[in-house]
Amino acid sequence: MDARQTGRRPRLAVWKFASCDGCQLTLLDCEDELLSIAAEMEIAYFLEASSAPGPGPYDLSLVEGSITTPEDAERIRHVRRVSRRLVTIGACATAGGIQALRDFADVREFTSVVYARPEYIATLERSTPISANVPVDFELRGCPIDKRQLLEVITAFLADRRPVVPGHSVCVECKARGNVCVLVAHGTPCLGPVTQAGCGALCPAYNRGCYGCFGPAETTNSGALNAKLRALGMSDPDLVRVYRTFNATEEPFRRASEEAEGDA
Amino acid sequence: MTHKTIRLGGLSRVEGEGALLVRARDGVVTDLQLKIYEPPRFFEALLRGRSYEEPPDITARICGICPVAYQMSACQAIESAFGVEVTGPLRDLRLLLYYGEWIESHALHIFLLHAPDFLGYESGVAMAADHRDHLERGLALKKAGNELVATLGGRAIHPVNVRVGGFYRVPRPRELAPLAEGLRRAREHALDTVRWVAGFDFPDIEHDYRFLALRHPGEYAILSGSPAVSDGTAFPVTDWPAHVVEEQVPRSTALHARLDGTGGYLTGALARYALNSERLSPLARSAAREAGLGPICRNPFRSIVVRAVEVVHACDEALRIIEGYTEPDVPAVPVDPVAGVGHGASEAPRGTLYHRYRVDEAGLIAEADIVPPTAQNQVRIEMDLRALIEPHLDLPQAELAALCERAVRNHDPCISCSAHFLELRLDAR
Numbered sequence: 284m285d286a287r288q289t290g291r292r293p294r295l296a297v298w299k300f301a302s303c304d305g306c307q308l309t310l311l312d313c314e315d316e317l318l319s320i321a322a323e324m325e326i327a328y329f330l331e332a333s334s335a336p337g338p339g340p341y342d343l344s345l346v347e348g349s350i351t352t353p354e355d356a357e358r359i360r361h362v363r364r365v366s367r368r369l370v371t372i373g374a375c376a377t378a379g380g381i382q383a384l385r386d387f388a389d390v391r392e393f394t395s396v397v398y399a400r401p402e403y404i405a406t407l408e409r410s411t412p413i414s415a416n417v418p419v420d421f422e423l424r425g426c427p428i429d430k431r432q433l434l435e436v437i438t439a440f441l442a443d444r445r446p447v448v449p450g451h452s453v454c455v456e457c458k459a460r461g462n463v464c465v466l467v468a469h470g471t472p473c474l475g476p477v478t479q480a481g482c483g484a485l486c487p488a489y490n491r492g493c494y495g496c497f498g499p500a501e502t503t504n505s506g507a508l509n510a511k512l513r514a515l516g517m518s519d520p521d522l523v524r525v526y527r528t529f530n531a532t533e534e535p536f537r538r539a540s541e542e543a544e545g546d547a
Numbered sequence: 548m549t550h551k552t553i554r555l556g557g558l559s560r561v562e563g564e565g566a567l568l569v570r571a572r573d574g575v576v577t578d579l580q581l582k583i584y585e586p587p588r589f590f591e592a593l594l595r596g597r598s599y600e601e602p603p604d605i606t607a608r609i610c611g612i613c614p615v616a617y618q619m620s621a622c623q624a625i626e627s628a629f630g631v632e633v634t635g636p637l638r639d640l641r642l643l644l645y646y647g648e649w650i651e652s653h654a655l656h657i658f659l660l661h662a663p664d665f666l667g668y669e670s671g672v673a674m675a676a677d678h679r680d681h682l683e684r685g686l687a688l689k690k691a692g693n694e695l696v697a698t699l700g701g702r703a704i705h706p707v708n709v710r711v712g713g714f715y716r717v718p719r720p721r722e723l724a725p726l727a728e729g730l731r732r733a734r735e736h737a738l739d740t741v742r743w744v745a746g747f748d749f750p751d752i753e754h755d756y757r758f759l760a761l762r763h764p765g766e767y768a769i770l771s772g773s774p775a776v777s778d779g780t781a782f783p784v785t786d787w788p789a790h791v792v793e794e795q796v797p798r799s800t801a802l803h804a805r806l807d808g809t810g811g812y813l814t815g816a817l818a819r820y821a822l823n824s825e826r827l828s829p830l831a832r833s834a835a836r837e838a839g840l841g842p843i844c845r846n847p848f849r850s851i852v853v854r855a856v857e858v859v860h861a862c863d864e865a866l867r868i869i870e871g872y873t874e875p876d877v878p879a880v881p882v883d884p885v886a887g888v889g890h891g892a893s894e895a896p897r898g899t900l901y902h903r904y905r906v907d908e909a910g911l912i913a914e915a916d917i918v919p920p921t922a923q924n925q926v927r928i929e930m931d932l933r934a935l936i937e938p939h940l941d942l943p944q945a946e947l948a949a950l951c952e953r954a955v956r957n958h959d960p961c962i963s964c965s966a967h968f969l970e971l972r973l974d975a976r
Contacts, residue, residue: 301586304961305611305704311659312693312703314686318679321672332659332670351586381608382588393592399795406587427611427704485701489708490878491715494604496705524597529608 293342293441295320296328298362300348300355301382301410305427306373307347312430323441339365343440349375349410351382356407356416363417370436371413374426378498378530381426383410386532412532421446426496426529429481449480450501453493457484465492472512474525477503477535498530505539519543567932567951571940576933581925581955594915599625599884599906600711606902606917607705610961612655615648615696616895617902618709619770624902625711627785628889631882636875637713642770643868644699644706645893646861649769650692650733651703652896653854653861656959657740658685661851664953665747681743684736688858691733695726695865713879723869730869734862738834741855745838753845754931758818759806759923761894767819767826767860769894775822776806784890787901791918804923811926814898815958816853817844828867831860847931847957854896854959884910895920897959921960928958 297307311317311332326332327341344366350356363369371377379386385393390408394401413419423436423446432448439446449455453475457464465471465487473492475484479500486493509522517525522543526536570578590609594602602621607614619641626633633641658681659671668674675682693703699718700706708714761772762781774790775781782790793804806812821843824835835856844853886908892901898920905914935954939947 301588303608303611303614305608305614308611308655308704311655312689314690314693317672317686318675318682321675326670326672329670332672351588355586381590381593381605384593385589388593390589393589394587396592396595397587397589403795404587426608427702482702486707486715489701489714489716491707491710494707521598524601528605 292323292325294327294340295324296339296341296344296362296366297326297330297332298328298344298346298348299330300346300359300376300413301351302348302373302375302380304347306376306425307345309372309428309430309433310345313434316434320437324437340367341365342367343437344369345436346371346376346413347373349379349382349412350416351407351410352405353407354405359413359416368420368440369413369417370421370423370440371419372423372433372436373428374424374496374498374529375410376413377422377424379410379412379532381529383532384527385410387527410532423448424479424497424530425481429483432481451480452476452500452503453478453480453482453484453487453497456480456482457487460484460488462487465490466511470515472515472517472525474508476508477505477539494525494528495536496529498533499535503535503539505535506542509539509543567955569932569936569951571936574937574940576937579929579933579936581929581932591915591917594904594912597912599628599882599904599910599912602902602904602912602915603709603711604705604707607709609917609919610895611704612652612961613648613895613897613900614705615645615700615709616893616900618706619645619893620891620895620900620902621904622709622711622891623771623893624889624891624904625906626882626889627891628887628904628906629882629885631712631880633713633880636873637717637878637880638770639868639872640699640714640717640875643865644696644709645770646865646868647692647695647699649861649896650737650858650865651689651696652692653858654685654689654692656896657744657851657854657858658682658689660959661854661956662744662747664956665744665851684739688733688736688740691729691736691862694729698722698726710879712882713875713877715878717875717878720872720874723872727866727869730862730866734830734859734866737855737858737862738830741834741838741852741859744851744855747851749846749848751846752848752935754847754934756817756821756845756927757806757809757812758821759812759814759899760818760822761892761899762822763826765826767823767828767857767864771891771893774892774899776812777818777821780807784892784901787890787892787918788903788916791901791923793918793922803926804918811930812923813927813958814920814923816850816857816896817847818898819894820844820853820856827856827860828863830863831856834859847954850957850959884908895961897921897961898924919961921958924958924960928955928960931957 436446466473471492474495475493478495479497481497523540526540566582568580603618606617606621697703700708758777761768762775763772888905901918903916907913
């Protein structure tokens with residue numbers, strides 16, 4: 284029975300897989316809201332913050348990190364079983380993260396570069412998003428996620444509605460913020476036209492081109508953007524690299540990088 | 548023969564995930580392993596072939612709690628390969644950004660991770676039920692640090708404004724001025740925090756630590772300096788590979804860093820304080836004196852006091868930089884990539900963080916080596932645990948497990964610096 288029917292506080296769990304901890308830290312970075320959240324929800328499982336993990340089931344599970352080991356592939360199935368709603372937080376959980384660059388390489392070779400005794404390492408050939416392993420109720424993007432969007436996810440859960448998270452590109456946010464377009468005005472390569480909004484158009488506000496850490500927007504035209512980026516002097520290997528960072532395996536970014544690679 | 552096995556699964560209130568396995572026979576610890584089950588993420592491998600401009604953004608993703616530390620060590624390593632030095636107001640801005648991270652990371656550790664141990668709570672949030680004013684002060688302090696990082700870096704986690712050579716955009720003096728007000732309040736909070744944590748009940752335990760920390764001629768080293776060891780030796784950062792060697796030991800969970808042939812040295816707050824306390828700001832020095840810290844603190848439980856003193860210092864120095872700030876003429880010094888090897892080290896909140904890169908003539912990374920603080924401290928943490936456990940083997944399992952967890956948290960391990968951690972597999976032989 285879920286929390287609304289029993290009148291008890293809904294139970295929140297925070298889980299970690301292969302990741303940097305930054306997205307779950309975003310919850311602790313809600314300095315002004317943390318104690319209010321704790322009043323509305325029972326923080327039942329959050330190893331980074333508490334040494335008293337409560338047992339499942341949980342009403343809302345926030346999942347950080349990607350699946351990279353056989354054990355984690357099992358563990359995420361357990362998490363799904365004990366969670367009424369499962370929301371992935373961040374680029375690792377939603378797209379495989381920076382560690383998914385192994386997908387474009389040989390993971391055994393990667394292992395031998397870092398470890399003298401690679402035979403001790405148990406790792407999968409790919410770093411997969413949570414949705415490739417179990418059904419997911421909502422995916423929150425970003426490397427890291429945006430605090431306001433995380434609060435929207437939690438608020439929407441408590442109000443039993445779907446989170447309102449725009450799927451449009453960074454360009455829309457950039458105009459709303461009143462930034463000068465770094466791509467057009469300064470000739471700075473920028474992934475804003477193909478990247479999902481959510482950060483608040485941070486990079487252009489700091490005179491820098493967007494580097495795509497929120498992953499692809501709902502609709503993208505990377506062909507047109509690539510032509511523009513080439514005209515600004517970017518080589519094909521440069522283009523491959525800009526699409527292959529924290530969301531490299533997301534289909535629109537994968538296609539864009541492979542298109543550039545094909546031309547290389 | 549009595550045989551006791553303590554398993555502590557799901558080590559909590561550390562950043563990242565680990566577990567501890569201890570075996571004892573007849574009152575003697577026969578085996579002790581701090582297990583790290585952070586899956587390897589292969590940063591050193593995936594950095595190869597990337598542009599020299601990318602390590603600050605990519606290595607930030609090793610740790611969401613101390614991304615600035617990774618950015619600073621990475622930038623300085625690459626700059627050293629190119630013979631570039633960032634000085635003057637640009638260096639001051641780097642320091643300011645780094646102080647923001649220290650305030651944020653230390654406040655997180657002190658209030659949400661470490662203090663609950665001394666007051667008997669399972670979490671900072673649970674502690675708030677009886678100590679709401681303290682937790683609110685901690686959150687205010689943490690917020691002041693995050694605001695500093697977000698103003699200079701664009702956001703608190705994985706800042707976007709750091710580049711090799713400096714920044715993409717430098718702040719106007721009027722953007723920094725409002726931070727000063729918040730920092731003055733934060734400094735008061737920090738002084739209160741020192742007094743608060745100094746009054747905790749500390750187990751009477753000291754270890755004969757061998758400390759390693761950066762030293763800087765004019766600063767309590769954070770951004771840069773030369774590695775110094777408490778036995779009196781010191782060496783330039785470029786000699787790091789000759790002194791610190793990482794070994795993959797069979798039947799062990801992690802690469803063990805050895806310093807000049809010996810394992811078990813300590814980096815982090817206790818090490819910095821032991822080697823550099825005379826370079827703390829006068830206010831931080833007097834706070835340390837009032838808190839009863841001598842010139843060296845060897846009790847790892849008291850590291851919470853040292854961290855609080857470091858927060859006073861960070862607030863103080865950040866204010867000094869803001870008050871003397873003049874906007875640099877350019878946001879970054881020009882950088883021309885040349886083939887070469889560069890070394891960089893800085894003091895992450897949890898210890899010395901070293902990066903080395905070999906860059907080819909096209910400006911692409913050919914080789915990367917990252918030595919995070921927790922990889923260096925792992926052997927020493929295991930030694931702490933062994934010494935702590937042996938006299939207490941008769942404690943009830945749950946109590947002993949809690950004591951062990953506390954001993955690990957004393958060193959603020961950032962286990963997600965999995966650049967160098969292994970998943971455990973027991974050697975069958």
